[in-house]
Amino acid sequence: xxxxxxxxxxxxxxxxxxxxxxxxxxxxxxxxxxxxxxxxxxxxxxxxxxxxxxxxxxxxxxxxxxxxxxxxxxxxxxxxxxxxxxxxxxxxxxxxxxxx
Numbered sequence: 403x404x405x406x407x408x409x410x411x412x413x414x415x416x417x418x419x420x421x422x423x424x425x426x427x428x429x430x431x432x433x434x435x436x437x438x439x440x441x442x443x444x445x446x447x448x449x450x451x452x453x454x455x456x457x458x459x460x461x462x463x464x465x466x467x468x469x470x471x472x473x474x475x476x477x478x479x480x481x482x483x484x485x486x487x488x489x490x491x492x493x494x495x496x497x498x499x500x501x502x
Contacts, residue, residue, distance in 0.1 A: 405474040412469040
């Protein structure tokens with residue numbers, strides 16, 4: 403399952419979210435990535451991927467959409483404005499930044 407948030411300015415109603423996710427579902431299907439669309443709230447939805455190995459391709463597609471705020475797969479969170487690396491949870495390998 404791929405959870406994602408749509409920016410509020412693009413999904414102020416459930417109907418807007420449904421239209422956006424329906425269009426993305428069709429685009430993914432055309433790219434041979436079939437998904438099932440489940441809106442959760444006015445700005446959150448789930449794409450169910452039958453083949454779990456395709457979830458990260460769906461994530462990459464979503465992060466390229468200007469309407470997407472963030473994507474979550476298996477408790478790993480990616481912000482759309484980020485560098486494509488998970489932002490949560492921290493891996494524990496990072497060294498604390500030194501204060502100047």
